[in-house]
Amino acid sequence: xxxxxxxxxxxxIIKPYLPENIMENEVSEDKHLINDLMINSAHIVDxxxxxxxxxxxxxxxxxxxxxxxxxxxxxxxxxxxx
Amino acid sequence: MGVVxxxxxxxxxxxxxxxxxxxxxxxxxxxDKINLKCQIGGAPDLSSITLGDHLPRLLAEKITNKGILxxxxxxxxxxxxxxxxxxxxxxxxxxxxxxxxxxxxxxxFINRPFPSYPIDNGESRKLGSRTISECMNSGAAAYLNxxxxxxxxxxxxxxxxxxxxxxxxxGYEYLSQGRADRMICGSTEGDGRxxxxxxxxxxxxxxxxxDNPEFGSRPMSDSSSGFxxxxxxxxxxxxxxxxxxxxxxxxxGEVLGGHVNSGGQRSGGTMTAAxxxxxxxxxxxxxxxxxxxxxxxxxxxxxxxxxxGDPAEIRNWVKALGRSGKDFPMINTPKSMIGHAVxxxxxxxxxxxxxxxxxxxxxxxLNVENIHPEILSxxxxxxxxxxxxxxxxxxxxxxxxxFGDLNCxxxxxxxxxx
Numbered sequence: 461x462x463x464x465x466x467x468x469x470x471x472x473i474i475k476p477y478l479p480e481n482i483m484e485n486e487v488s489e490d491k492h493l494i495n496d497l498m499i500n501s502a503h504i505v506d507x508x509x510x511x512x513x514x515x516x517x518x519x520x521x522x523x524x525x526x527x528x529x530x531x532x533x534x535x536x537x538x539x540x541x542x
Numbered sequence: 543m544g545v546v547x548x549x550x551x552x553x554x555x556x557x558x559x560x561x562x563x564x565x566x567x568x569x570x571x572x573x574d575k576i577n578l579k580c581q582i583g584g585a586p587d588l589s590s591i592t593l594g595d596h597l598p599r600l601l602a603e604k605i606t607n608k609g610i611l612x613x614x615x616x617x618x619x620x621x622x623x624x625x626x627x628x629x630x631x632x633x634x635x636x637x638x639x640x641x642x643x644x645x646x647x648x649x650x651f652i653n654r655p656f657p658s659y660p661i662d663n664g665e666s667r668k669l670g671s672r673t674i675s676e677c678m679n680s681g682a683a684a685y686l687n688x689x690x691x692x693x694x695x696x697x698x699x700x701x702x703x704x705x706x707x708x709x710x711x712x713g714y715e716y717l718s719q720g721r722a723d724r725m726i727c728g729s730t731e732g733d734g735r736x737x738x739x740x741x742x743x744x745x746x747x748x749x750x751x752x753d754n755p756e757f758g759s760r761p762m763s764d765s766s767s768g769f770x771x772x773x774x775x776x777x778x779x780x781x782x783x784x785x786x787x788x789x790x791x792x793x794x795g796e797v798l799g800g801h802v803n804s805g806g807q808r809s810g811g812t813m814t815a816a817x818x819x820x821x822x823x824x825x826x827x828x829x830x831x832x833x834x835x836x837x838x839x840x841x842x843x844x845x846x847x848x849x850x851g852d853p854a855e856i857r858n859w860v861k862a863l864g865r866s867g868k869d870f871p872m873i874n875t876p877k878s879m880i881g882h883a884v885x886x887x888x889x890x891x892x893x894x895x896x897x898x899x900x901x902x903x904x905x906x907x908l909n910v911e912n913i914h915p916e917i918l919s920x921x922x923x924x925x926x927x928x929x930x931x932x933x934x935x936x937x938x939x940x941x942x943x944x945f946g947d948l949n950c951x952x953x954x955x956x957x958x959x960x
Binding site for chain 2: 505509
């Protein structure tokens with residue numbers, strides 16, 4: 461799985477959780493999910509569940525804490541699917 | 543007003559469906575597969591609309607609880623119909639909400655890997671962040687208000703089949719106290735096999751019309767054999783006359799008064815049957831509260847579930863109004879078209895009451911070619927319209943009666959500029 465594929469899938473997962481005033485094309489690797497993309501922190505667990513389903517992986521709670529930016533999240537997926 | 547019903551989504555479509563006598567009752571193959579005796583029901587056709595056109599993206603894509611979806615759709619429609627916009631930045635402390643629900647946690651959305659439900663499988667983490675907010679009884683109000691952003695009282699009542707009419711009465715009483723300028727009031731119920739199975743187990747549903755679904759719901763008929771379950775939501779924006787006039791809002795009608803009571807599950811009242819004395823008392827006090835006399839009533843919008851309780855309900859109306867035979871008002875209920883939307887019923891049916899008041903018509907009752915003989919011994923058959931009729935409707939009384947021996951009646955009047 462390439463980094464680009466993971467990124468595309470991840471953006472599709474994140475998309476519904478973005479506030480109305482944040483556009484999909486603003487989602488770049490350096491963006492912080494909560495601070496920059498303004499995703500409600502309660503929804504992070506839903507995004508994690510969607511990622512688990514999509515990539516058939518399991519993400520432990522302590523790893524969730526490391527998924528701050530889009531880049532972090534892609535890294536976690538790549539690492540788990542490696 | 544806003545409405546999501548088994549035979550129409552949206553107030554204009556609903557009015558058309560009511561006038562045409564359009565049934566929303568269908569046979570459900572999945573109910574047959576799980577051995578329900580009643581395999582018919584009514585569910586609003588969400589596939590006929592694009593959720594994203596009506597709701598914010600997150601809610602449109604992620605909320606699967608039908609009761610909550612219906613509430614958001616009817617609530618947003620009502621708010622816009624009243625000429626209001628969702629509050630995007632600041633809360634509006636002069637607007638509030640009373641929006642009830644029946645059992646959101648029994649909704650069809652619990653479908654996820656059922657019966658290996660994640661909790662019993664040791665996978666409760668898979669419940670995610672929305673299970674509580676979608677199951678809590680205040681979930682419909684909470685999600686609706688995430689869109690509207692009202693800042694006065696936001697409350698969720700739950701009183702079985704009277705939930706919707708009670709929400710409107712509570713909103714009316716609250717405004718009468720001068721505590722807010724406007725309240726959006728309504729109720730909702732989802733649909734599907736989980737909630738319907740529990741009613742089926744009580745043997746209270748219609749089980750002899752699986753091959754003729756549109757004939758299943760037949761209130762006041764001599765062959766009424768049980769109610770046909772459905773889902774839906776209605777919402778009404780109540781506002782003080784002063785505030786409505788000041789902003790030039792469309793006024794559908796006035797709430798003159800109402801009453802809510804309980805038969806105490808005594809004197810013939812039980813968990814599921816109404817104490818007749820309490821029903822009569824509720825209707826009488828509703829008229830007193832409204833300051834009207836029984837002969838002013840043009841139309842009764844009854845509860846009339848298509849069960850053996852219908853003749854008893856008619857007897858109670860006759861007694862409370864002191865009117866019988868040809869002197870009895872017109873009486874109808876949308877239930878022959880949409881079934882019984884349980885906690886959604888009161889509000890969905892109130893939207894019908896107000897439309898008839900506002901547009902001067904009386905919608906038909908379907909499937910009542912053979913009126914129950916006990917009803918005909920009380921009232922003239924012509925009081926039960928079987929086709930849509932033009933009629934000047936100035937005053938409507940609407941009642942619902944619910945499990946727990948609960949009653950609610952509201953009196954509505956046509957608004958005349960003054």
